[in-house]
Amino acid sequence: MLYIIGLGLADERDISVKGLEIVRKADRVYLEAYTAILLVEKEQLEAYYGRQVILADRELVESQSDEILRDADTKDVAFLVVGDPFSATTHTDLALRCRQHEPPVPTRTLPNASILTAVGATGLSLYTFGQTVSMVFFTDSWKPSSFYDRIAENARLGFHTLVLLDIKVKEPDLQALARGKIVYEPPRFMTVAQCASQMLEIEEDRQQGVCGKEALAVGVARLGSADQEIVAGTLEDLAAADLGRPLHSLVLCGKKMHEMEWEFVRGFAKDLTKFDAIWKRDYGDKN
């Protein structure tokens, strides 16, 4: 059996009791470590679980999954995933390969907390989020802006948009690669401030009023941990905010934002007077 086990968001004790029991008994334990990260190191998981944990990078999961699935028709393999097992398409793909494997590998998934629902901690209603978008690191020559169209689709219906921020883990250094050496760049995690700046930059180009300086948004950091941080403000405010250590995410508020949501979110406002004035002018359930 392949158990795809969600670890939740913060540390080694966010796994479910059921998940922990499986990890402790499994023949092999993998940790998927490139679509998301926990706030603690692998060694801390190993010490707590009492098990050796094999780091599964993109290469192993996407090109050598037969190694992960080896003997899994008769043995128990645990594949640990930060957040919820289905928070990344990678894991759906792995489950699909289990079905197609010869012999087929039975799978079981253990759901857990995901950033997709943990953002409820902002006070914004999970029921009025539209599609989720991803924001990648811009470079001088590459500023993909398809996120803007997706946010615009959500915005037209008054929906909130969760923006997931790029992380770069174990990326090869291209200059070293050109010299025939494999050297990995240090990991990078996009901040709320960078994300807000990139959104403002594209708004500057597109000018459709989707994510301008006075759009209300909420930045979150380390959700689910004891030192989680939530800051609400305009995108301009957030472009100057420092939310500390990763992981960060951002929610762009939809115009439907209801009075009850506002009442909760304003508790996180950097500048309450400004926040309230903009909410009253542009937001609220007009039905």
Next chain:
Amino acid sequence: MLYIIGLGLADERDISVKGLEIVRKADRVYLEAYTAILLVEKEQLEAYYGRQVILADRELVESQSDEILRDADTKDVAFLVVGDPFSATTHTDLALRCRQHEPPVPTRTLPNASILTAVGATGLSLYTFGQTVSMVFFTDSWKPSSFYDRIAENARLGFHTLVLLDIKVKEPDLQALARGKIVYEPPRFMTVAQCASQMLEIEEDRQQGVCGKEALAVGVARLGSADQEIVAGTLEDLAAADLGRPLHSLVLCGKKMHEMEWEFVRGFAKDLTKFDAIWKRDYGDKN
């Protein structure tokens, strides 16, 4: 401190290790028991947690929350919630009352699995869901159809829609109430089949092609438990499907449904030939 602790979806061992430690030490432990239910009884939780668990019904949570918050500025109170703490606005409201309490009650939430992400088990991408809708039990004289407008908004953008199904727990019997007696009706849980029928009934009225007989959908039951069940088919198929014990939910597929999603979902099809033919005719990423 008020700890709002997500229990996950199935049984007493879906709580996180961290959550369990808090429950075992807390001064009082409440279980919110009217917006959702676990698949096991309160007694099973009490035996496993080694704690007395106080059932918190709507009356207690919404009108007598001072009792829940009593002494919580100095003592630890655990408030257990099925799924994720912010899966229902009730819990945001409770967190808000903690802030406004005199003296203020500090809160901490422990996220957990929610139906909102556990539906990823269907293979449908969580990133292309639109707003979530709720379906209530129709009566002869009351068939609220605002869900139809919301699904239509999602459908226009090709999004999937998660439909959460009504549960009735501890509802007073109105006839008995008229005679001055408080008698509670037996609990009722909407099935996938009932939901699909109600959607077809409203489509019949509205005729906008939002949820007709050949719309593809996925019914799920007891997600996250060992006997979870997933059935894919047309709404007409699902109106005749029996997915067994509660809780059930339904996902109406959006027209954007990508080839990779299709490949996974078709594994749950009741009638594969029909499912594939309709997908090829009406769905798929046309970009």
